[in-house]
Amino acid sequence: MNNIQNESIEFISIQEQLDQFVLDAKKNTTSGATASYIPALKKANPEHLGICLISSQGTFLKSGDTDHCFTLQSISKVFSFIFACHTRGIDEVLQYVDVEPTGDAFNSIFRLELSHPGRPFNPMINAGAITVASLLPGHSPLDKVEALLSFFEKMIGRKPSINMDVFHSEWQTANRNRALAYWLKETGFLLGGVEDAMEVYLKLCSIEVNIVELAQMGLILAHDGLHPYTNEQIFSMEIASLAKTLMLTCGMYDYSGRFAAFVGIPAKSGVSGGIMAAIPPSARVTNNRFACWGVGLYGPAIDKHGNSTAGVALLKRLSQEWDLRLI
Numbered sequence: 001m002n003n004i005q006n007e008s009i010e011f012i013s014i015q016e017q018l019d020q021f022v023l024d025a026k027k028n029t030t031s032g033a034t035a036s037y038i039p040a041l042k043k044a045n046p047e048h049l050g051i052c053l054i055s056s057q058g059t060f061l062k063s064g065d066t067d068h069c070f071t072l073q074s075i076s077k078v079f080s081f082i083f084a085c086h087t088r089g090i091d092e093v094l095q096y097v098d099v100e101p102t103g104d105a106f107n108s109i110f111r112l113e114l115s116h117p118g119r120p121f122n123p124m125i126n127a128g129a130i131t132v133a134s135l136l137p138g139h140s141p142l143d144k145v146e147a148l149l150s151f152f153e154k155m156i157g158r159k160p161s162i163n164m165d166v167f168h169s170e171w172q173t174a175n176r177n178r179a180l181a182y183w184l185k186e187t188g189f190l191l192g193g194v195e196d197a198m199e200v201y202l203k204l205c206s207i208e209v210n211i212v213e214l215a216q217m218g219l220i221l222a223h224d225g226l227h228p229y230t231n232e233q234i235f236s237m238e239i240a241s242l243a244k245t246l247m248l249t250c251g252m253y254d255y256s257g258r259f260a261a262f263v264g265i266p267a268k269s270g271v272s273g274g275i276m277a278a279i280p281p282s283a284r285v286t287n288n289r290f291a292c293w294g295v296g297l298y299g300p301a302i303d304k305h306g307n308s309t310a311g312v313a314l315l316k317r318l319s320q321e322w323d324l325r326l327i
């Protein structure tokens, strides 16, 4: 009897398994709520959960609520950092922002005064990302945002748009982010004006994508900056590896340590409920140990750390069942 059950389990396709994992993880949407401190994000449906996985060898899986567009929010921090390193060089960027995890909330301000001489701890928290936004190439906020949008175009095949509703909503309520930016200006870790840096930072947070595009971006990271389909090296392997290390150590806010311990893959979340992950080559999923995977996920009910409740549960399950851990 046991044998028969085991055999039938093996015949369940990875698509069917994924559908079941999504169905189970959806139960976790009730333990979170949509981000209320950004009024435009509050309107999202907290019951949604959708995921897309794309492999470097062409496997494509989608499950759940897959048709929604959502803003990148903090996921944009990965790409503004990558683009700053790509255009200025890693060494110069690291003079302005460190690579140490804080264990603090993403918008925390208190370490800025504690750390001498005021360099933000890492580019995955708001302070570090505001510094990075000020380092992007271009004379005006518009130039800087356009430059990054063109960089996205190379990865996903279209220039994404900015959700101006979300941007205005944040622009009007960004008192804490402005406080961070003024502090950074005071200590010399912000180039140009505070309002210009805020405009760039908040517009990047408001870039709108869907889960397929998010998975494509995760895949390029997993594939060390080389686009597996166009064969273009979008950014260097060294930058990809630094960005993935930062995702693993700081990508899930003050839950990053636990996420690394129990899920074990580089990932970055945003308060919109999006999560992008980059999975290294893994034999279990398709019996092809050379395939790496990009994951795009959207589940707008978030927990107190700012991570999608159902999204974290789903990635935990996927990592355990398909043995995706790095270590």
Ligand SMILES: NC(=O)CC[C@H](N)C(=O)O
Binding pocket: 072, 073, 074, 075, 106, 107, 126, 170, 177, 202, 205, 269, 270, 271, 272, 306
């Ligand atoms: N954690 C996030 O996704 C935060 C991004 C958001 N735009 C903010 O600055 O607060």
